[in-house]
Amino acid sequence: MDALTHVLIGALVAQLPAAKPSSAGADTSTKTDWELRAAIGAAVALFPDCDYLLFWLSPLDFLAYWHRAETHSLLLSPVWAALISYLLCKLLRLANAALVFKICWLAIISHLVADTLTVYGTRWFAPLSDAQFSWDLLFIIDPYFTLSVILAALLMYICRKKMWHNKRFRLAALGPPLLYLAAVLGIKLTLTAHIQQQTLAPAAAMRLLPQPFSPLYWQVLSEDEEHIYQAYSKFTTDPLADGLSHAAGVKGFAEAYTETGTLQWRSYTQPAHSDPIIRQAWQHPDFKAFRDFAEYPVVLAKETSAEQGCVWFSDLRYHWPGIQPYFRYAMCQTREGQWQLKRGRYFSEHNEEVN
Structure with a gap:
């Protein structure tokens, strides 16, 4: 997921935890108002990508083993959140340490979940396991999803301004990105069902991957022991995506995606064969x-x-x-x-x- 979307989601989820009064009765929530919460959430949401510093040691090892590993681990996320929240409380003199920890933890988890929506894969259980999780729903840059997050942030801001502090209002503000993800999932499942029903895939194993510019365009991959088969499919034509691809100088992009009934399969021989x-x-x-x-x-x-x-x-x-x-x-x-x-x-x- 791109850095801007990570920042926006981090600032958004930072508004979810409720502030609790201190034992002395003084309300410390003023130490963690909307702006400060957003700043903390946005900054901490970028933390997992500090592993990019390892790229310069070995680009290929970074690609294969180091990226989206320990800093993206669900198991280690509370450890990173505890360390970062401790430093923030010391540097900014924040009294509500428990609240700061929750904000940091949610920001880190938001990064892990957002990355898992893409095709790269995230090692949730590093260092205990190298298993990678990828939900294949979003391209690494998805302006539609980013806009839905911005809309959610505006709704959350309105809730704060209107003093709608009820937890249900804060959770309801997350509706736009969640509805967008549900719509993308529905498109993917529909395309998958059409291809399977029409027996269009050359092999049994099949996977649909999101593409640039539009949630309506997908790459279809199918493989057997010796070959990989590739096709580009679309749910329907996306004029905006076609216009963006032409504006970006990407030749043949829009023309490559066809309806499921006219898929153009390309065959590749597996390197081992x-x-x-x-x-x-x-x-x-x-x-x-x-x-x-x-x-x-x-x-x-x-x-x-x-x-x-x-x-x-x-x-x-x-x-x-x-x-x-x-x-x-x-x-x-x-x-x-x-x-x-x-x-x-x-x-x-x-x-x-x-x-």
């Missing part, structure tokens, strides 16, 4: 991290020059029509037989060696 050169690159020990990361691995290209030959791989989860695949890695073999790992730079045609 490809030709010997691809298998050798795919199974190289230095490529283990990418093998562990990729769920739908495909060969992007085989490049040969006077100095070396490279096999480029990516993950179909991050393929979108007209947009360069985001995560691109290669194993390259020199004429002397030495292997080297390379990484495609994000949002760039250039590549770089990985130490």
Whole structure:
């Protein structure tokens, strides 16, 4: 999930806990008014992504093992909340420590839940388990969802201004994003049912993934032991998304998505079942991290020059029509037989060696 949406959700959920008077009878809620609550929630909601600092140590290990792990752990969330709330109470001299802890914990949990809505996967039970949870409902940037969160924040603000402190009013303000998620889930389930009823998928295992610009557009992935099948489907045409894609210079985006009855399937051979050169690159020990990361691995290209030959791989989860695949890695073999790992730079045609 993008940082702006995390900040907005953090500021929103920070308004949920009720402030309780101190034992002496003095109301300490003035120490945690709307603005301060929002500031704390917004800042703490960004905390789990501090793991991005590890990217510079090893981009591929970060991708495969470190991102959305311990700092995104549901098990460790109360520990992080306790540490952060303790520091905040000391630095800001806040008296209501229990309330600050609740705000911090809710902000962190909001980050974990928001990330789980995307396709990347979040390790809720790290470090005890590497199991990843992804609900595949939202693209990493979803302006519709962000707008629904802004609307919820406005409703929450109105509740505070009107002195509607009842818990039911505060929870009701969460309605817009929850209704939006319910609508997206309904669209996804409807598309899935149509494809299954019409027996359109080439293999039994099937998965629908959200796409950029619109909740109406989805990528359909199906696989068997040797092949991965990909198609782009739409619930219905989204003129706004089509206009945005054209404005962004993404060619062929709108045209790639078709109704379920006219899906255009593309077949990819699993790297482990490809030709010997691809298998050798795919199974190289230095490529283990990418093998562990990729769920739908495909060969992007085989490049040969006077100095070396490279096999480029990516993950179909991050393929979108007209947009360069985001995560691109290669194993390259020199004429002397030495292997080297390379990484495609994000949002760039250039590549770089990985130490």
